[in-house]
Amino acid sequence: MSDELYERGEKIRGEVLGQAYVSSSIANTDAFSEPMRTFAVRNLWGDIWARPGLDRRARSIVNLALLSSANRPAELKIHIRAALNNDVKREEIGEIFLQVALYCGVPTGSDATRLAKQTFAEIDAEAKAG
Structure with missing residues (x-):
């Protein structure tokens, strides 16, 4: 390479x-x-x-759906932050996890939502401290 x-x-x-x-x-x-x-x-x-086939925002949306449905919380947390960096809004992240809940089960969507809330709180605390 x-x-x-x-x-x-x-x-x-x-x-x-x-x-x-x-x-x-x-x-x-x-x-x-x-x-x-x-x-x-x-x-x-x-x-x-x-x-060039997908922009970063679209790739982030795909990653959130895939990582949450595959139950990969460590990577999901990283990519929640990345999605925000790529202009995915918090409300859209919630919608993604509702879609995941529909297709992969409510526990999966709930876990992803819970992790997103924790990540948002960390980001907000970092912004206040910084």
Whole structure:
């Protein structure tokens, strides 16, 4: 894989997830986790997120639905923040999780909604402190 793909991936990742998250991720990477991080940066961020077929907002909406339905709360929390960075409104996130509840079950939608509320509260507290 080219360094260009990796560099593009890091740039997009920083824009979508925020530099604070990316810096923390890099700082917490060790020899064991580096191959997975590099794989994700190149392929997920440098390739898929850079494709022209969907804009970042649409990709965020898809991610929220997929991650919530797959019961991946750690990634979902990260992508709730990313969705807000990509101009997905809080009300729209609630609608996405209602759709998830319809197709994947109320417990799944409820868990996602609960996680979103916690994430919103963290974001609001960070904004007040910052």
